[in-house]
Amino acid sequence: MAPEPVPSGDYSVALMFPGQGSQFPGMALDIVRENNDSRETLALADEILGYSLSRIMGGVNGNELNQTVHTQPAIFVHSMLVWRLVENQPGLNPIVAAGHSLGEYSALCAAGALTFEDALRLVKVRAETMDKAQPPGTCGMAAVIGVPVDRIYEIVESEKRGSVLEIANYNSPDQCVISGTCDALKRAADILSKERRSRVVILPVSSAFHTCLMDSARESLKSVIDETVLSPLRFRVIANVNAEPYPDTPMDMKALLLKQLVSPVLWESCIRKMISLKASQFLEIGPGKVLSGLMRRIDRTVSVTSLSDSQTINDIHGAFA
Helix, strand or coil: CCCCCCCCCCCCEEEEECCCCCCCCCCCHHHHHHCHHHHHHHHHHHHHHCCCHHHHHCCCCHHHHCCHHHHHHHHHHHHHHHHHHHCCCCCCCCCEEEECCCHHHHHHHHCCCCCHHHHHHHHHHHHHHHHHCCCCCCEEEEEEECCCHHHHHHHHHHHCCCCCEEEEEEEECCEEEEEEEHHHHHHHHHHHCCCCCCEEEECCCCCCCCCHHHHHHHHHHHHHHHCCCCCCCCCEEECCCCCCECCCCHHHHHHHHHHHCCCCECHHHHHHHHHHCCCCEEEEECCCCHHHHHHHHHCCCCEEEEECCHHHHHHCCCCCC
């Protein structure tokens, strides 16, 4: 299916970078095959990570790609390969960006706050520490679709019963992700699945992201973030934690990145903030179309284009001139 056309005339571009869940076997193969700079970037990623991400992304073993320790670097690298192929398009001058969870690192990298190398090192540590934060089989996450947020919150609060259970992602008016210990998650999922027009999907993750159960991951990531140099942003980036633009001071930027691990992703609010800043043309940069789908649940009046492969990148050539 061809991407939606980029509108002509006056418009302001916003960038969206996807997070975990948008990976697929064979991701970025066409980009790497057709572009020498992309091949070199992927080879650099292999060197930084100390293992062959290129082989894992290539789909040799799908199970490996779905492991958090590999998924997050793969999505970050794919997103940056796409961004490097489109960032110099004549007339493409983004006014704002946001990334969903992991995608926030992609957004900060695209905006110049992080180098590719430093961002990938942070993503590597983030993925490893999030994966190890809780024993396997003790925690999980579930997407809840079709149930109003207020009702989800009510059920989450009633089914905690001393366990950890929180709303991890506020994705759209009718989609949230809940996260916590398996016992509480099951109780809430059972009730939510009986709600009118609801759908509950248990996600293929082995921990409870964006909850207090990520405290150990935050502490492990802090030492690496503290040593990382952050540069001034070339355009605004909206933070998951509060749906406000990132501050200019490196110390405050680092604090937001650490807080993100244990705080819910306010994705719907991030999108509405970007729209309030006069963004009218949204580009999803990276694998899949998850964020484009969420946009249609949030606001159908803005234009969205997904850029994930060579074809979609070529289709927008010259569109911003």
